[in-house]
């Protein structure tokens with residue numbers, strides 16, 4: 289198979305656009321999105337509140353629920369195409385969102401069990417690096433990046449990029465919600481990381497832009513959330529986790545912990561991805577993103593764990609368990625996604641819900 | 646000349662802030678393109694002089710080079 293760069297959209301501009309309302313939906317997301325295409329009004333608000341009362345049972349693996357939550361969260365980022373911006377702060381939207389979040393968080397807390405407390409204890413008694421190791425031992429990753437390095441086909445490589453794209457095209461944004469909420473050394477460290485993520489003052493070097501260019505060069509649509517209809521629930525859930533941690537001040541240490549997790553677990557996988565990209569013969573410029581991340585994340589890991597999370601927990605020792613929740617929940621959902629991808633790919637089945645290239 | 650700040654990391658690289666050029670032990674000068682860079686101290690990085698995270702895979706702690714030289 290030969291990769292041809294995606295020509296439908298220029299690389300620089302599509303990221304500015306609000307994503308379109310998804311096509312592939314279930315009953316809750318369908319009802320919600322039908323209401324949101326009208327301007328806010330009393331009838332729609334009453335119906336949204338009624339939908340909130342019907343949210344019950346597990347949402348973690350429910351694509352309809354996670355898609356609904358993703359769309360409601362997107363109102364806080366770039367909005368949805370043709371959806372009135374005033375919905376962002378509609379109390380009815382926040383009520384529905386809150387109902388979904390309550391189930392989501394409760395399920396995550398059950399799933400990670402005692403790990404947040406273990407993280408807190410180990411970080412206090414031994415150190416933060418050891419606390420991350422404790423989570424990693426309890427929730428070991430399935431080694432998806434090693435599979436990609438050695439065995440992924442070009443179609444699987446494209447599926448990997450599409451799966452990553454929901455986050456990577458807004459890379460760093462969910463953690464930026466923490467900036468005004470942090471103080472002191474932790475804030476300095478977070479902004480040092482984010483400055484780099486957003487291109488360190490160099491045009492076109494935002495990591496999200498590098499990722500968009502990588503997608504385009506690998507024959508994919510680089511548009512923001514262009515593949516929303518194609519991604520399974522595990523992709524939506526891990527994106528929703530980041531936003532939930534970012535938008536709730538009571539979970540501040542969780543989003544800080546989550547960023548530290550991402551920065552300290554991405555260096556080696558990105559190295560594997562760079563090897564895979566070269567093995568598959570994708571254009572050299574498409575590898576830039578991964579090379580850049582090997583170098584950047586080696587820096588960010590130190591800044592994130594020691595200077596950011598370390599400083600925050602020094603100033604707020606009681607936050608260690610919340611940080612542990614962000615770390616453990618992040619690892620849990622990342623692993624779940626990777627496990628599903630591996631299972632599909634090893635069986636020769638596609639992971640995504642739709643063909644993408 | 647700007648102030649250069651050095652931050653050694655336990656078992657890992659040396660973070661260098663404010664340098665424009667990093668001179669390695671062989672005297673090669675590497676331009677610094679970001680506000681903070683991580684200089685490998687374990688000797689095993691494939692991106693030397695920069696750290697690429699390989700130090701984490703080293704089971705036995707290796708003696709870390711305490712410094713390079715900045716200019």
Ligand code: FES
Pocket residue numbers: 586656657658659684685686687688689690695696697698699700701
């Ligand atoms: S110190 Fe990180 S690779 Fe050498």
